[in-house]
Amino acid sequence: MTGAVDEISETLETEIVEGILPPGTRLEEPALAERFGVSRTPVREALQRLSASGLVELKRRRGTQVLNPSIGRIVEMFEVMAELEAVCARLCARRASPELLATLHDWLERCEQAAESGDPSAYYDANRSFHLAIYKGSGNSFLAEQAELLHLRLTPFRRQQLRLPRRMRQSLTEHSAVVAAIEAGDGQAAETAQRDHILIQGERFGDFLAQFGARS
Amino acid sequence: MTGAVDEISETLETEIVEGILPPGTRLEEPALAERFGVSRTPVREALQRLSASGLVELKRRRGTQVLNPSIGRIVEMFEVMAELEAVCARLCARRASPELLATLHDWLERCEQAAESGDPSAYYDANRSFHLAIYKGSGNSFLAEQAELLHLRLTPFRRQQLRLPRRMRQSLTEHSAVVAAIEAGDGQAAETAQRDHILIQGERFGDFLAQFGARS
DNA sequence: ACTTGCCTTTGTGTATACACAACAGAAAAT
DNA sequence: ATTTTCTGTTGTGTATACACAAAGGCAAGT
Secondary structure, eight states, X not given: OOHHHHHHHXXXXXXXXXTSSOTTOEEOHHHHHHHHTSOHHHHHHHHHHHHHHTSEEEETTTEEEEOOOOHHHHHHHHHHHHHHHHHHHHHHHHHOOHHHHHHHHHHHHHHHHHHHTTOHHHHHHHHHHHHXXXXXXXXXXXXXXXXXXXXXXXXXXXGGGGGSTTHHHHHHHHHHHHHHHHHTXXXXXXXXXXXXXXXXXXXXXXXXXXXXXXXX | OOHHHHHHHHHHHHHHHTTSSOXXXXXXXXXXXXXXXXXXHHHHHHHHHHHHHTSEEEETTTEEEEOOOOHHHHHHHHHHHHHHHHHHHHHHHHHOOHHHHHHHHHHHHHHHHHHHTTOHHHXXXXXXXXXXXXXXXXXXXXXXXXXXXXXXXXHHHHGGGGGSXXXXXXXXXXXXXXXXXXXXXXXXXXXXXXXXXXXXXXXXXXXXXXXXXXXX
16 A cells, blocks of 8 residues: 555645644654554655645745745735636636536635524535635646645645635625626636635735734 | 665666666666665655656556556646646745746747757756646746656657747747746736646647557 | 763654555556 | 566665754863
8 A cells, every 4th residue: 555655745745734734843753653553755745745836935944844935925826816716717617618607606605604603614515615616626637736736735724714704695795796706707806806705815814913923 | 884775776767767767667776786886675756756756657567667648648748738827826825935937038038049059858857857847947846856756747748849840949949938928927827828838739749659559 | 050971862864674556567368 | 369467676654874064062362
């Protein structure tokens, strides 16, 4: 089984993304090796793979730690995410098929239900599926993969946002605007709507951090 | 020295990008280990790193080989590259500084010189620098890194294009239009000009391949 | 008390060895 | 003659061992 490195990297990825391993956490190979009951070799490969996804940072001779980007860096990442999603939305509008529209409406509805029942976790999942549908709906699988990867990288910094008051309902309204634009075949409108939708998240992230002292 | 894995990965990266190791080439660890005079361990890490850059493909239990994407895949990658560059150009126009404009004009001139002397290699280098300047000129370092990485991944499929007749002069004209738009602060014009500039490369790639039989 | 140098400890970088899966070729059976 | 199976070989996956760099603590000197 090559499953060792797969299992390790997937487990660590989940724990990083879910915040169990917060940014800055040191990942020491001997400890992980003992934890997973394997030698250091597969652990190293797993860390290398996580480094490829941009989730951890490998400093030479200084060990591995969960990536702890500066605020400016995170804002930059949200900016790129916004542009990627905008492109996806534009392509969706251009190539929209009945199936895609049905899928989008479906997830939109689930988002609505989650918002009404005030369940942030359910909303988070439905929201994620909605965005993934837009990525794939672009018709460009490479673009979809890139968007999904960046989405994953930003997850640790986005999850906390839904706890902000009224964020769910506002997000829902923005989603509706995007779907409407796609349905109308208006690429420009879909692009700007989706870009703004993501950029607001970046701004909200800034607001969120402003509540505490600024990190690095 | 951690230099072993660095040296190996950089050497292989160069050889892949320059076409010395064509797409599909198998990379066997024992052979590489002997070639570089090291054990398999650093070789494996180097291959893992190249896999992260998207230059090689790691199939489980089936070895490593230089990535050999399908034509459709390459077209998709060019499409994403076009969008990334378009965003960079738009941001350049918005944030253009005198220094950036000077740099762009400088590289534009070098492109011109290379085109006049009919030196594809020199043009290639100047062209690359021109595009890198636009990436960095976006003011978003994360975006610049992503664009540079994708640019690298596409290099094996772009180098051959400059041998096509009149491509250099046409490329030059397109560059001028982009710089003019940036200088005028017209983000929309810069965006579309740069996008078209890259998309043409993608189309040219299709033309190029059409001369032979289609690969996978 | 503070600084500076050495030493110990910890953790990474690399090498080597073993286990096993996958491919290739040959031999045997139909 | 074709197919199937067995076996040898090749190459990857993992474990273990050693080398070395870097961080931290302690002691000695100022």
